[in-house]
Amino acid sequence: MDDVIIKIRGMMCGHCEKTVTEAAKSVKGVTKASSDFNKGEAKVSFDSSITTLETIKKAIIDAGYEVMEEDETCPLLLKPAIIEPRAKVVDKVGGIKKNSIKITGMTCASCAQNIEKALNKIDGVIKASVNFSFEKAVVEYDSSKVSTADLENAITSLGYGVAKSEVTLKVGLMHCASCALNIETALKKTPGIKSVNVSFPLERAKIAYDPEFISVQDIIKVIESVGYTASEKLEKSDADREQRAREEEIKRQKINLIIALVLAIPISLGDMGRNLGWTFVPDFLKNDYLLFVLATIVMLFPGRQFFEGTYKGLKHGVTDMNLLIATGTGAAYLVSVAATFLDLGEAYKHTYYDTAALLIMFIVLGRYLEALTKGKTSEAIRKLMGLAAKTARIMVNGEEKEILVENVKINDIVIVRPGEKIPVDGKVIDGLTAVDESMITGESIPVEKAVGAEVIGATMNKTGMIKFTATKVGSDTALAQIIKLVEDAQTQKAPIQKLADIVAGHFILAVHVLALLTFFFWFFVGFEKFNVPSTFGMGMVSPFLFSLLISITVLIISCPCAVGLATPIAIMVGTGKGAQNGILIKGGEVLEKAQKLDTIVFDKTGTLTRGEPALTDVIAVKGSENEVLKLAAIAEKGSEHPLGEAILKGAKSRGIDVPDAESFKAIPGRGVEVKYGGNRVLIGTRKLMTENGMDVTPLIGKLEELEYNGKTAMLVAENNKIAGIVAAADTLKENSREAVAELHKMGFSVAMITGDNKRTAEAIAKQVGIDRVLSEVLPEDKAAQIKKLQAEGQKVAMVGDGINDAPALTQSDVGIAIGSGTDVAIESAQIVLIKNDVRDVEKAIRLSKLTLRKIKQNLFWAFFYNSVGIPIAMGILYPFTNPPYLINPALAAAAMAASSVTVTMNTLFMKRIKLQE
Amino acid sequence: MEKKLGTYSLVASIATSIVIVLLFYILAASKVSINPQMYKPIDIYAGMVYVFVLSMIVSASIWPGIIEKKLKG
Numbered sequence: 001m002d003d004v005i006i007k008i009r010g011m012m013c014g015h016c017e018k019t020v021t022e023a024a025k026s027v028k029g030v031t032k033a034s035s036d037f038n039k040g041e042a043k044v045s046f047d048s049s050i051t052t053l054e055t056i057k058k059a060i061i062d063a064g065y066e067v068m069e070e071d072e073t074c075p076l077l078l079k080p081a082i083i084e085p086r087a088k089v090v091d092k093v094g095g096i097k098k099n100s101i102k103i104t105g106m107t108c109a110s111c112a113q114n115i116e117k118a119l120n121k122i123d124g125v126i127k128a129s130v131n132f133s134f135e136k137a138v139v140e141y142d143s144s145k146v147s148t149a150d151l152e153n154a155i156t157s158l159g160y161g162v163a164k165s166e167v168t169l170k171v172g173l174m175h176c177a178s179c180a181l182n183i184e185t186a187l188k189k190t191p192g193i194k195s196v197n198v199s200f201p202l203e204r205a206k207i208a209y210d211p212e213f214i215s216v217q218d219i220i221k222v223i224e225s226v227g228y229t230a231s232e233k234l235e236k237s238d239a240d241r242e243q244r245a246r247e248e249e250i251k252r253q254k255i256n257l258i259i260a261l262v263l264a265i266p267i268s269l270g271d272m273g274r275n276l277g278w279t280f281v282p283d284f285l286k287n288d289y290l291l292f293v294l295a296t297i298v299m300l301f302p303g304r305q306f307f308e309g310t311y312k313g314l315k316h317g318v319t320d321m322n323l324l325i326a327t328g329t330g331a332a333y334l335v336s337v338a339a340t341f342l343d344l345g346e347a348y349k350h351t352y353y354d355t356a357a358l359l360i361m362f363i364v365l366g367r368y369l370e371a372l373t374k375g376k377t378s379e380a381i382r383k384l385m386g387l388a389a390k391t392a393r394i395m396v397n398g399e400e401k402e403i404l405v406e407n408v409k410i411n412d413i414v415i416v417r418p419g420e421k422i423p424v425d426g427k428v429i430d431g432l433t434a435v436d437e438s439m440i441t442g443e444s445i446p447v448e449k450a451v452g453a454e455v456i457g458a459t460m461n462k463t464g465m466i467k468f469t470a471t472k473v474g475s476d477t478a479l480a481q482i483i484k485l486v487e488d489a490q491t492q493k494a495p496i497q498k499l500a501d502i503v504a505g506h507f508i509l510a511v512h513v514l515a516l517l518t519f520f521f522w523f524f525v526g527f528e529k530f531n532v533p534s535t536f537g538m539g540m541v542s543p544f545l546f547s548l549l550i551s552i553t554v555l556i557i558s559c560p561c562a563v564g565l566a567t568p569i570a571i572m573v574g575t576g577k578g579a580q581n582g583i584l585i586k587g588g589e590v591l592e593k594a595q596k597l598d599t600i601v602f603d604k605t606g607t608l609t610r611g612e613p614a615l616t617d618v619i620a621v622k623g624s625e626n627e628v629l630k631l632a633a634i635a636e637k638g639s640e641h642p643l644g645e646a647i648l649k650g651a652k653s654r655g656i657d658v659p660d661a662e663s664f665k666a667i668p669g670r671g672v673e674v675k676y677g678g679n680r681v682l683i684g685t686r687k688l689m690t691e692n693g694m695d696v697t698p699l700i701g702k703l704e705e706l707e708y709n710g711k712t713a714m715l716v717a718e719n720n721k722i723a724g725i726v727a728a729a730d731t732l733k734e735n736s737r738e739a740v741a742e743l744h745k746m747g748f749s750v751a752m753i754t755g756d757n758k759r760t761a762e763a764i765a766k767q768v769g770i771d772r773v774l775s776e777v778l779p780e781d782k783a784a785q786i787k788k789l790q791a792e793g794q795k796v797a798m799v800g801d802g803i804n805d806a807p808a809l810t811q812s813d814v815g816i817a818i819g820s821g822t823d824v825a826i827e828s829a830q831i832v833l834i835k836n837d838v839r840d841v842e843k844a845i846r847l848s849k850l851t852l853r854k855i856k857q858n859l860f861w862a863f864f865y866n867s868v869g870i871p872i873a874m875g876i877l878y879p880f881t882n883p884p885y886l887i888n889p890a891l892a893a894a895a896m897a898a899s900s901v902t903v904t905m906n907t908l909f910m911k912r913i914k915l916q917e
Numbered sequence: 918m919e920k921k922l923g924t925y926s927l928v929a930s931i932a933t934s935i936v937i938v939l940l941f942y943i944l945a946a947s948k949v950s951i952n953p954q955m956y957k958p959i960d961i962y963a964g965m966v967y968v969f970v971l972s973m974i975v976s977a978s979i980w981p982g983i984i985e986k987k988l989k990g
Contacts, residue, residue, distance in 0.1 A: 314977075323974065327970070327971070327974070335963070338963075348959065508978070509975060509978045512971055512974050512975050512978075515971060516968065516971040516972065516975060519964075519967065519968065519971070520941070520968075523945070523960075523964060524944055524945075524948065527955070528952065528955065533955065542957065542959070543948075543955065543956055543960050544959070544960040544963045544964045544967075547964075548963075548967060551967070551971075
């Protein structure tokens, strides 16, 4: 008895497997046969004294499949490992790790630069990138040289905070304060625990931990091991935590603003009233000592944050936005204090408490508005995080049990009732329902789910109760992957940001140099030359005070925030908007590349077409078309072949009733024979008909024409008389033509790449309106074809879905994978369309263009504001205007606050723009 | 290395700031002598303090980078 494995090409489905197996078994002497279309092989056991391997191979060939030689390999790239994914792997061999750290306390782009510099200086850090608007650092590092704790220490030593994973547990069985101490001691000894605070009266334990080392379940086990009970409270999710942190910041700045506003009004009235002789202001408000007390409160409470920030920064040799504000307000305040308590002469009687108070009020107003708007920019990701279900109902020993979604394990049987959220990804094993997947795919119509269908976690079960097996949980779920992809994209920098980073990085220094030069100029030259004592409208003024005021205005009006925010905030909103529309853009670089595209290449099968055959033609030789189709459908009713299913579906869609056949017989490689109403019905190839004595010559022309157009034609015969022809073919997706037309309208050249022969490919291209066809391209040559187009000077986007498209997706300037695609395709692409809709290609390109346009607008306004504002603040208009014009420092503060708010607001307008025209 | 860098940077920054303040003082003193009605000694002293603060901020931002490069050779 011999056992052999025969390599086979052409098996596409379970039906093919069956056909090959039966073909092999039909050979006398074969004792056992089985085949696997995934592996492309058949295992056969046979008696070599009765038959030979060649006979078995011939039977398989006769069944319509190709047998490969032993050393021949399948041209399809079946193993994902061959393809080098473009995206970086999170955990690499050799201790290289990538970690993201949530940072708190950053106030401007310079802070991000400072942290980035500090992290990049650490030995072992390969690359660190800090995003100010996303408040996150992404660090690639060698874990053998540096630990997460080292990275966090570097950040905290600069005066910034690190947001840790925290959980609050409800602890039971504590009897006294020493119980709390016991739990604290036990937890502190556990690796991965960063801090513990156990409250006996509240029965709560607040624990900061490193999720890389320890899970919440392990923490609970530690507490239980020392004799107490612990359970999780539902308030630890990242979304909740971030929301709380943002709300706290908004609340803090709101209180600061109220204090500053309430005090700045009387201070301004008093100070200006005295200096300008306003009689309506009560005299007590003009009192220097009262003004001093009120201004000191402003400096100590709403203004403290700037001085604290400056102190922390200077302690570690870094400068940021706080320094500019602290220098400006501090100088105005100190000069006023000196004027209040010291007799420095007539010119020094003037106080500037109003300047200090108004400066702080406007800047705090800016920070408050920024905190409000910043929350809106990250709304998309927060919404995604908030989509996750909190609990799941699973079957345990035949009973339903509600558990936290984090505790669902793979293969758990999950039950979901109508109106409930599907907690994790899985495969339906029982029930029928419609699921609203709009939150993930953007598709508003609910999708029907029956046994075998895949369900996505966080989607909404609408109509029926289902049971499903959990296939992906925790960070592996589709939602978690999408969030990660969007977060990574938002942290990546666009090349256009380099310029902004260079400017923002040296901005503070440049502004101080300008302030110093301005002070020198007005003190030594301008004050005398432009006769300030007689032209300045604010009464008697000394050269020092005048120069100081202008110098302070320069410090205050400069806004590195707007420059630093311009790019990341637009990327954040753009990628967030994309995620809400089912378009995942992997980073800022893609946005820029998408602008330069001029050619879009579509893979045919599965991308432009459905990837499954549908009935296209029915030609009647005898009787009507419907009669021929009915015969064909009856014959194919028992068949599992995709072509059979297409015919059956086609008949049903025409309202034809398809009764069961009396007997069914599949003839491998030929077709099907059934008995119906006492008649013998055959459907299949020309060979089947000729073998049964029928003459097919008159129909050859028609058959060839159909085949010419890429269709599979089958002859239908009743009682050995040909009744007609039915044809099926892979059909276009309903939106393909519209998508191509839109792309043409946008000025793109659209091409199609396929392995089909030229004539078939051209026929399909014509239907869809594509101008260029790359036909007869073997899967492994797709990338080469893209390269060829690029060599012609074209900037190419490749749209595909299969493993075999992955190299082409990588080779193209922008790879676009459609959502039904394989993991490898998704990993190789830079844009992922979650919905299976090719029209999203156009949407994705529109979104890229919109985002880059916003980046450019933001950068323009940020640079324009600074390049106009700073010279005016330096007093450039003073000599040329009558009366001489100078910006008041308070007005400068208001303008500065407005600039970053303007950039944020301008970006937020993107949310209102519809992606489809 | 870190300690050395910090010390050298501080010394260089103070030295630079003192030079700038001295320059300011010399120029301001000449102004006071030419136009004593407009420029008072208090302007010089207040100005020196402000110039020192700004000079320290500027030089403390520039020197560490230069010294770090020199130390690394």
